[in-house]
Amino acid sequence: MLKDYYAILNVAQDATVAEIKQQYQKLLLIHHPDKQQQQQQQQSQTLPVSVTSIPLQDIKEAWECLRQPTQRSFYDSSLKAMKLRANGQVNDDIDLDDMEYDEDSSTYSSPCRCSGEYIISEGELELGVDTVVCSTCSLIVRIHYELADDEDNEEN
Numbered sequence: 001m002l003k004d005y006y007a008i009l010n011v012a013q014d015a016t017v018a019e020i021k022q023q024y025q026k027l028l029l030i031h032h033p034d035k036q037q038q039q040q041q042q043q044s045q046t047l048p049v050s051v052t053s054i055p056l057q058d059i060k061e062a063w064e065c066l067r068q069p070t071q072r073s074f075y076d077s078s079l080k081a082m083k084l085r086a087n088g089q090v091n092d093d094i095d096l097d098d099m100e101y102d103e104d105s106s107t108y109s110s111p112c113r114c115s116g117e118y119i120i121s122e123g124e125l126e127l128g129v130d131t132v133v134c135s136t137c138s139l140i141v142r143i144h145y146e147l148a149d150d151e152d153n154e155e156n
């Protein structure tokens, strides 16, 4: 299950890196061990639950991911797919075998009913991603595949 880093850092999904960094540093201060001791004494009256309940580890993890554009865009698409799936909006199921493989980019693709495409990379598959949003419209498909651990069965 993917963590919602935007919710953890309490920033908008389209926040700039600078905005995210500012918020990250603010949260670090709040979670600083010295501060936390003071807070524990008065937290019942002063601190909102949402601030105290987030582990520092999650905050750091969120920042490490969102600060890097490539990782962030990959994370964004995974998060979007996860949310759509949670809402039961998966539109179709595809078998990985039915998808077109492109060796140059190591991606699998399948046409959508609009003129867009569903594209998933081998890297994403290895990470366990199995839902893809169309490159053009908002339809989403779930991809069925089995991890290739039975290569010995291939003919020689």
Ligand SMILES: [Zn+2]
Binding pocket: 112, 113, 114, 115, 116, 117, 134, 135, 136, 137, 138, 139
């Ligand atoms: Zn589409």
